[in-house]
Amino acid sequence: MLTILFDGVAYGMLLFVLSVGLCVTLGLMNFINLAHGAFAMAGGYLTVVMMNWYGISFYWCLPAAFIVSAVLGVFLERTLYSRLYDKTHLDQVLFSIGLIFVATAAVDYVMGASQQIINLPAHLNGRFEFLGASIGVYRLFVIVICGLLTVALQFVIGRTRFGSRLRASVDDGRVARGLGIDVTFIFALTFAFGSGLAGLGGALGASILSMDPTFPLKYMIYFLIVIAVGGTTTITGPFFASILLGVADVAGKYFVPSIGGFIIYSIMVLVLIFKPEGLFARSTKR
Amino acid sequence: MQRRTVVAGLAGSAFAATFAGGIQIAAAQEVVKIGLIATLTGPQAASGRQKVAGARLFMAQHGNKVAGKTIELIVKDDTGVADQTRRIAQELIVNDKVAFLAGFSLTPLALAVAPVITQAKVPAIIMTAGTSVITERSPYFVRVSFTLPQQTVPLAEWAAKNGVKTAVSLVSDYGPGIDTQDAFKQRLEERGGKVVEQIKAPLANPEFAPFLQRAKDLKPDALLLFVPAPTAGSLMRQVVDRDLAGAGIKVIGTGDITDDDQLNSMGDAVIGLITSHFYSAAHDSPLNKKFVAEFKQANPNMRPNFIGVSGYDGMYAMYEALKKTDGKTDGTALVEAMKGMKWESPRGMMSIDPATRDVIQDVYIRKVEKKDGELYNIEFDVVKDVKDPLHK
Numbered sequence: 248m249l250t251i252l253f254d255g256v257a258y259g260m261l262l263f264v265l266s267v268g269l270c271v272t273l274g275l276m277n278f279i280n281l282a283h284g285a286f287a288m289a290g291g292y293l294t295v296v297m298m299n300w301y302g303i304s305f306y307w308c309l310p311a312a313f314i315v316s317a318v319l320g321v322f323l324e325r326t327l328y329s330r331l332y333d334k335t336h337l338d339q340v341l342f343s344i345g346l347i348f349v350a351t352a353a354v355d356y357v358m359g360a361s362q363q364i365i366n367l368p369a370h371l372n373g374r375f376e377f378l379g380a381s382i383g384v385y386r387l388f389v390i391v392i393c394g395l396l397t398v399a400l401q402f403v404i405g406r407t408r409f410g411s412r413l414r415a416s417v418d419d420g421r422v423a424r425g426l427g428i429d430v431t432f433i434f435a436l437t438f439a440f441g442s443g444l445a446g447l448g449g450a451l452g453a454s455i456l457s458m459d460p461t462f463p464l465k466y467m468i469y470f471l472i473v474i475a476v477g478g479t480t481t482i483t484g485p486f487f488a489s490i491l492l493g494v495a496d497v498a499g500k501y502f503v504p505s506i507g508g509f510i511i512y513s514i515m516v517l518v519l520i521f522k523p524e525g526l527f528a529r530s531t532k533r
Numbered sequence: 534m535q536r537r538t539v540v541a542g543l544a545g546s547a548f549a550a551t552f553a554g555g556i557q558i559a560a561a562q563e564v565v566k567i568g569l570i571a572t573l574t575g576p577q578a579a580s581g582r583q584k585v586a587g588a589r590l591f592m593a594q595h596g597n598k599v600a601g602k603t604i605e606l607i608v609k610d611d612t613g614v615a616d617q618t619r620r621i622a623q624e625l626i627v628n629d630k631v632a633f634l635a636g637f638s639l640t641p642l643a644l645a646v647a648p649v650i651t652q653a654k655v656p657a658i659i660m661t662a663g664t665s666v667i668t669e670r671s672p673y674f675v676r677v678s679f680t681l682p683q684q685t686v687p688l689a690e691w692a693a694k695n696g697v698k699t700a701v702s703l704v705s706d707y708g709p710g711i712d713t714q715d716a717f718k719q720r721l722e723e724r725g726g727k728v729v730e731q732i733k734a735p736l737a738n739p740e741f742a743p744f745l746q747r748a749k750d751l752k753p754d755a756l757l758l759f760v761p762a763p764t765a766g767s768l769m770r771q772v773v774d775r776d777l778a779g780a781g782i783k784v785i786g787t788g789d790i791t792d793d794d795q796l797n798s799m800g801d802a803v804i805g806l807i808t809s810h811f812y813s814a815a816h817d818s819p820l821n822k823k824f825v826a827e828f829k830q831a832n833p834n835m836r837p838n839f840i841g842v843s844g845y846d847g848m849y850a851m852y853e854a855l856k857k858t859d860g861k862t863d864g865t866a867l868v869e870a871m872k873g874m875k876w877e878s879p880r881g882m883m884s885i886d887p888a889t890r891d892v893i894q895d896v897y898i899r900k901v902e903k904k905d906g907e908l909y910n911i912e913f914d915v916v917k918d919v920k921d922p923l924h925k
Contacts, residue, residue, distance in 0.1 A: 254742050299798075359578060364766040366800045374776055383774055455740070457767040500734075500743035507743065508735035 249380030251501050252494060257386035259493020260393035261455065263486050265448035266470040267400065268441025274479025275417045276434055278332060279339045282346035283445055283470060284463030286316045290446025291458040292354060295363040305368050309392075309450050316446020317439040324438040329431070347463045354460040363458040389451055396444070401482050413437055472511060476518045478525020487527055565602045565862055567851060568625035569844075570618055570636035570646075573610035577761075579794055580638045580840045581610065584660050586832045587844025588635070590824070591852075593831065599852050600860035607631065613638065615645040622646040626653045632855075632862035633658060635847050638840075640664040640708050647671040654864035656854075656871070658847040661840050664708045665923040668891045673864060675871050675890045677850055677883075678843040679811050680921040681709045681759075682716035684787040687896040687916040688809035689717045692755055692785060693724035700726060701748045702757040703741075705764070706733040713759040713787060716922060729753050734760075741771045749780055758786040765790040769799050769806075783807065788910065791901055793838035796908045806901045808910060811894050812839040812880040815909035824879035837879075846878045850885070882918075889924045 269283040290312035297303040297311060323346075331339050371385045404410040415423040416430040424430050449458070456466070469492075477488030492511050500507030518526050569588055571581035585608055597604045607629060611618040618637070625631045626649065634650060635658040637643040643662040647670040650657045659667060659676040663684075668674045692700065702717055704710035710733065718728040729751055734744050748756050756777060760768050769790065777784055788810020791803060814825050814836050824845065828837040837845075850871050855862075857870035868890070875884035883894040896919045899910035 250746060251743065254746065258740055258742070355574065355578075362764065362766050364770065364795075364798045364800075372774065374774070385774070454767075454770060455742075457764065496740065497743040500740070501747045504732045504734075504744060504747060 249378065250382075251498050253380055253382055254386060255494030255497035256490055257383075257389050257493070258455075258497055259490035260390050261448060261452050262469060262473055262493055263489035264393050264396060264444055265452065265466065266473040266489065267482065267485060268443075268445045269470050270474055270477070270479050270482070270485045271437055271441040273474060274481075275413060276332075276437065277417070278328070279336050280328070280343050281340060281467055282343040282350065282463060283441075284466045285347055285350035286320060286442040286445040287449035287452070287466065288350060288354065288458070288460075288462040289319055290316045290449030291453040291456075291462065292358060292363065292449075293446070294450040294453045295358075295365055295458060298365050299363075305365075305371070309447060312450035313443040313447040316449070317443030319446075320442025321435055321439040324435050328438065329435075332434075347467070350463060351460045358460070363453070365453050367454055385454070389455075392451065396447075397482070397486055404482060409433075469511075472515050474525075475515055476526050478527050481527060484525055484527030488525075491526075563603055564605050565599070565855060565860070566605045566607055566625075566629050566631040567633045567635060567848075568622070568629060568631035569606055569608045570611050570621050570625070570634060570642075571608060572613040572636075572638040572642070573608075575613040577613045577638045580661055581636075582832075582835070583794060583838055583841040584636060584638070584844035586828065586835065587660075587837065587841040587846075588848045590828055590831055591845045591848035594827065595848075595852065599855045600858075602855065602860045604852075604855075611636075611642060613642070615641045618642040619645040619649060622649050622657075626650075626655055631655065632864075632867070633851050635844075635851070636660055637662045640667060643667045643674070644670060647674070650674070656864050656868045658850060660843040660847045664712055665891075665921050668889055669924070672890075673868055675850065675868060675885060676892050677846045677885075679839065679892060679894070680923070681712045681787060682923050683892075683894075683919050683921045684809050684811065684896055685713050685716040685757075686720045686922050687898065687919060688757075688785060688787065689720035689726075690724065690916065691807075691809065691898045691914060692783075693721055693726050697721070697754040697783065698726050699729050699753040700755040700757055701730050701732065701751050701753040702728060702759075703732045703734060703744055703748055704757075704759040705736050705761060707736050709761075710759050712923070714757070717757050720922075736761075741768050742775070745771055745775045745777065749775055749777055749782065752780070753782060755783040755785050758784065758790055760790060765792060766795055766799050769803050773800075773803070778805065785809075788812070788839060788899070791899075791910055793836050793910065794841075796901070796910070797836075799908070801903070801908075803901050803908065804903060807898065808901075809896055809898050810839060810910070811883075811896055812842045813897065813899055813910040813912055814838065815904065815911055816880060816897075817912070818877075818879070818881065820877060821879040839880075842879050846880070846883065849876060849878070850874060886920060886924075889921070891921050891924060893918055893920050895919065 265287050272278045272280045293312050293315050294308040297308045374381050374383050412428050413433055416433050420430050473485050473488050477485035496511050499510030571584045573581040609621045611621055633656050637659050638661045640662045650673040651671040656673045661678050663681045665680045668676055702714040704714045714731050732744050785807045788808045791808050793814040854867045854870040858866045871885050872887040881895045886893050896916045897912040898914035899912045902911045
């Protein structure tokens with residue numbers, strides 16, 4: 248029982264790190280970036296290449312995945328995304344879906360379509376018993392990293408000067424500019440950070456989730472569910488939504504395997520009926 | 534004026550068509566075309582590469598002249614989408630006038646061409662798809678690969694003989710998965726065992742952990758696994774991560790999950806896994822040693838798997854059928870020629886059942902072991918001449 252809870256939390260944490268970047272771009276920057284999963288895939292594949300081709304330690308792959316995805320994010324934000332900030336949401340959706348297809352085809356061309364498998368360091372494999380629960384070492388590792396990230400993220404956005412500038416830029420870009428805040432720079436940095444987090448999530452998830460070229464499409468649904476359930480106005484919303492979905496998904500598949508795959512969709516339907524603005528959303532003022 | 538142009542255009546194109554047709558007929562007397570429909574892009578791409586490599590290797594070894602005809606292999610990619618397979622099959626039959634179709638990496642792809650080949654009377658050689666029912670859907674299907682129940686029933690026999698009283702099955706929720714779990718349950722229960730629970734995971738399933746945990750908590754003697762080959766790697770990682778072997782559960786499956794092409798990348802964790810299948814790259818015969826060596830030489834970084842060998846054997850069956858009909862390409866005669874055909878393949882002896890046009894072959898019980906620094910499925914037991922148990 249505790250094992251299930253633990254697995255669910257780990258899965259939820261992973262979902263959170265993967266989708267939090269999308270919450271930032273969607274909720275804070277009001278930009279629909281469906282290609283978010285492509286950055287996660289970049290991180291995942293970078294890990295595969297570094298570990299399997301060059302034999303670099305897994306621990307170096309994690310920061311590398313973050314940095315490379317973030318740089319990729321900045322590059323695309325400056326060259327492509329920034330042109331679409333003032334376009335309609337439909338344009339943004341079409342554009343980012345197009346990016347997914349480009350990314351999928353590119354990865355397929357370079358790496359092939361088959362699933363990539365990485366071998367984690369031996370000390371991250373294995374399990375141990377704790378209070379009657381069987382704990383997978385790697386899942387514990389994922390929970391710790393993602394937990395630290397969440398705290399850091401909450402702190403940066405809620406407590407630092409950068410965080411308040413970001414919130415100001417989002418709430419009213421014109422006034423923020425008038426106050427001397429470099430909105431463009433802040434958006435680029437935020438976008439990069441969101442992409443970097445996705446890349447890190449991809450690297451962490453490479454051994455649990457399966458890494459293949461269809462990754463961005465396969466997980467897009469999960470990202471969107473997290474955001475639909477959690478709302479986009481806070482960081483804590485998607486966080487609790489991810490945990491809820493992770494636990495519900497794992498527990499559903501464990502206890503009622505015949506309908507297990509459907510549970511997260513049911514939750515989303517219920518949330519959309521009763522709280523269409525998301526489970527944890529603040530009441531919007533605008 | 535407009536009308537006249539249209540009429541002239543029609544006449545022109547009709548003339549061109551007749552002319553082109555005439556050339557094709559003249560060429561067809563010399564050339565026999567084989568349309569190989571493989572899945573070369575998308576998640577099943579690995580299967581397409583194996584198939585094409587196997588077929589090309591056969592042609593490299595045996596030349597392209599049979600019964601006075603030149604064999605031309607036309608390879609097309611259907612991207613794993615049934616509509617595409619059907620369209621390509623039609624094009625190959627109508628435009629290229631192929632004598633055979635071959636390939637078909639997934640059951641739905643094979644089923645999609647059944648009406649086409651029945652109407653056109655063109656034999657189609659199935660080189661992968663493994664659901665029993667396929668060969669019943671058209672009298673022009675001939676299978677050289679395998680069926681899933683054919684692999685599963687010997688595994689159930691083996692399990693019953695080796696002290697497995699209770700088992701849980703975990704399969705992907707689609708045709709071949711259901712075939713596998715049902716065939717296993719039926720045979721194990723006939724032999725006095727019991728399948729405690731049949732768990733079906735969604736086909737597009739990112740997280741196996743809860744299903745495996747459930748299987749583990751049921752504490753069966755054995756856990757039967759079946760997922761499509763490309764998913765097997767990540768499933769096996771999870772199996773090892775859950776330490777099912779440590780809980781005293783024998784993990785068994787059909788050979789799809791220890792696919793020779795991917796086995797090495799799964800890591801040492803899979804050592805000891807017991808599977809049943811008709812082909813292992815480690816099969817001990819001179820013919821197979823030659824096959825593996827030349828396959829690797831022609832395709833660096835690849836090791837032949839069950840799909841590669843099926844591509845190879847499919848070419849053999851077509852060559853022999855043409856020899857028997859003396860190069861005539863009448864579809865019905867070619868199918869007749871293949872019925873009852875028996876030969877030695879790199880996998881061992883195999884034949885085509887004259888009644889069902891399905892493959893009859895030996896099924897081996899194997900264990901994953903490390904040999905010369907690589908992981909192989911080492912055969913240690915065999916069930917001879919297994920027919921598909923679901924055909925009537």
